Amino acid sequence: MEWPQSTQSRRWLLSRGLTAGAALALPVTLGAKAASAATAQATVDMEQVLVACQVDPPKPNTDTTPGTPAHVTAVEQALRAEGLLVPGQVDGHYGTATLSAYAAWQRSLGFTGIDANGVPGRTSLTELGAGRFTVANIVTAGSRTDSYGGRRVNTRTATMLRAADQMFSWSLVLTQGSYTSDNPDSAGTHDGGGVVDISVSALTTTQRWQTVRALRTVGFAAWLRTPSDGFAYHIHANAISDPDMSRPARNQVHDYYFGRNGLANHAADNTPQAYRVPFTWWERHQRG
Incomplete structure (x- = not known):
């Protein structure tokens, strides 16, 4: 901002x-x-x-x-x-x-x-x-002290999360918000704006992938993280083109653009084809 x-x-x-x-x-x-x-x-x-x-x-x-x-x-x-x-x-x-x-x-x-x-x-x-x-086509993050489900995010990210949440019957539950360096496992991706982690513990496998697809539809680079990636199950999501995003998080968007997983190994995205969408961002999504 x-x-x-x-x-x-x-x-x-x-x-x-x-x-x-x-x-x-x-x-x-x-x-x-x-x-x-x-x-x-x-x-x-x-x-x-x-x-x-x-x-x-x-x-x-x-x-x-x-x-x-x-x-x-x-x-x-x-x-x-x-x-x-x-x-x-x-x-x-x-x-x-x-x-x-x-x-x-x-x-x-x-x-x-x-x-x-x-x-x-x-x-x-x-x-x-x-x-x-x-x-x-000006892009702004909005307030840095907004929140979603009790987790700190900026206004743009909160708006995107609400839009994704309307696409399914369950609710998004954030386990980590933005502008925080509390979790060293995040490797700096949450230090800036636009990045959240989402709980999937109450969701079926299909619901997890449907959530990934909804997040991608509104403009997130989103991946389902699994134990094979070295993490407990959760969704990691970056709000593409957030001007407050940290450098490590922007590098993950680079990976997403090229069909990779956003991790240190830069392996292929494990998302099934049925749940992938074309690369987009929030403002473009709004314009249809």
Whole structure:
């Protein structure tokens, strides 16, 4: 979750207008030509940039992710203009160099901790785009102190869980929420937002897989963990494209995108074909 560091800055005044979808009030002295140039700015789809943030960094090369390169390139060009990225790294691949450069941009705005994780939030992306591009399809985590079944999650995750819960007759019971490092077995995946563990002890095998399918349908990367994986039975779910997600959790989304299990061995996903769905995220699911 990002918040403006100074409401008095010119950039923040511009970004507020962009975020609200309002037309920018251009000074009369700029004239029609300048106004026309402003309206001709490129558009960066934040959803696509977030997909690239999850899928690209763990790749062993600089291949791009379908649908994302033009949007990532616009962000990289802006980072280059800010002196944070070298020309050879403006390639449409949101790899570790771009993550580091974007984190430096966030720190320059006064952000710290998870707000300077290299993953664009609404405020930092809008400010980076001021005079360069506009931002479409904004994704926000919402409050970090929301809850679901007594477990801490952010508002976006809670909304997704409620949507999945409506798809079956039983109820989701969380055993671990987000923004917690209490369980070392989680390897940092729950440190940020968007990640939950769900109890399946009261469910049949079929119900467990149906729950996985429902979670995937609304935009989670979800897997049924089993004793053969080294865990007691439970479902581990990551809310794809959550901007607060920790790096280990984002790497699991990378695995999910490529049909793997999100564990250290990167083995094939054990989910039966009947319970798999196409890769999606919450905002895309909402649009149908």
